[in-house]
Amino acid sequence: DAKTTQPPSMDCAEGRAANLPCNHSTISGNEYVYWYRQIHSQGPQYIIHGLKNNETNEMASLIITEDRKSSTLILPHATLRDTAVYYCIVRVDSGGGADGLTFGKGTHLIIQP
Amino acid sequence: DVKVTQSSRYLVKRTGEKVFLECVQDMDHENMFWYRQDPGLGLRLIYFSYDVKMKEKGDIPEGYSVSREKKERFSLILESASTNQTSMYLCASSSHYEQYFGPGTRLTVT
Numbered sequence: 001d002a003k004t005t006q007p008p009s010m011d012c013a014e015g016r017a018a019n020l021p022c023n024h025s026t027i028s029g030n031e032y033v034y035w036y037r038q039i040h041s042q043g044p045q046y047i048i049h050g051l052k053n054n055e056t057n058e059m060a061s062l063i064i065t066e067d068r069k070s071s072t073l074i075l076p077h078a079t080l081r082d083t084a085v086y087y088c089i090v091r092v093d094s095g096g097g098a099d100g101l102t103f104g105k106g107t108h109l110i111i112q113p
Numbered sequence: 114d115v116k117v118t119q120s121s122r123y124l125v126k127r128t129g130e131k132v133f134l135e136c137v138q139d140m141d142h143e144n145m146f147w148y149r150q151d152p153g154l155g156l157r158l159i160y161f162s163y164d165v166k167m168k169e170k171g172d173i174p175e176g177y178s179v180s181r182e183k184k185e186r187f188s189l190i191l192e193s194a195s196t197n198q199t200s201m202y203l204c205a206s207s208s209h210y211e212q213y214f215g216p217g218t219r220l221t222v223t
Binding site: 041101103 | 211213214
């Protein structure tokens with residue numbers, strides 16, 4: 001799986017949009033971009049994933065650049081409960097879901113009141 | 114609501130003891146995983162299973178074994194616990210692209 005680079009930490013004001021960047025310059029054509037987050041003392045939680053088109057769900061939006069070498073996770077209206085470590089993961093989607101995930105160090109997002 | 118449960122949140126064991134960590138999922142998922150999480154090292158895959166009685170080694174299987182006798186249950190076994198196995202252990206399950214994680218078991222080996 002391709003390697004990802006994320007800033008170690010970020011701050012965001014409550015109610016504002018949180019934009020978390022991720023670089024994955026060695027991504028292959030069949031690799032997807034996944035985002036998970038881990039709130040303190042809990043297991044990781046899936047947020048969103050995409051291949052090349054922008055994606056949106058009830059939690060967040062994922063913007064992938066046209067060359068696919070970077071992406072941005074957007075939390076449109078951050079709340080204090082969004083304080084967590086956010087992981088950007090690049091992986092081949094086997095379709096059967098039997099592949100393990102490789103988590104890097106992620107970005108510690110702190111939402112300020 | 115989907116659920117992955119782990120038998121204990123906190124566990125303290127002595128060096129040399131045999132330790133069983135249990136994980137149960139209620140989503141009828143084929144795939145189940147065991148990870149450990151350590152500060153500065155992130156999550157690392159220990160073992161996974163894609164079907165009953167099937168298992169595959171992950172990145173760090175040494176010192177561990179697993180058992181999957183029923184689809185909903187995946188057990189991690191430390192045959193002889195050592196202090197370097199003190200860690201947070203996370204179980205997950207999936208059927209397609211999304212992995213669902215349990216709350217974790219913090220194991221301390223003294």
